Amino acid sequence: MQKVIFQAILGLTLSSSGILLAFFSLGNTTKGTNPLLLTVIVILILAGASLLFWAGKSDATLLHKSNLDKTESDTSPKVEGLASRLKKNNAIMSEWTKTENTRNRLKMLELSAAADEKGKKV
DSSP: OHHHHHHHHHHHHHHHHHHHHHHHHHHTGGGOOOTHHHHHHHHHHHHHHHHHHHHHHOGGGSSOHHHHTOOHHHHSOOOOSHHHHHHHHHHHHHHHHHHHHHHHHHHHHHHHHHHHHHHHHO
């Protein structure tokens, strides 16, 4: 957790110093500032942003990752056995075949209606 906090603070420091440096260098462009300073500014801002990104994406910021993986189905009582799982799979398969058969019948009805319309037009 200390690493994440350190990365966040360092990222904020680098980004803010890059922004401040950009502000002061753009304010002094009439006095003739070094153009290589712009490269340093971009590097500072990108380094700070990347550190902030990695600190925010770290797994250390999560309290307990295992608690996030649980779903509502995990908390429900489980029915043990292969037979119950097989029954569920068979029920799903029978519903799917019924759906496919209905879809095929509808396609055939659409095709026959289109053929009837063509026959009437000719």
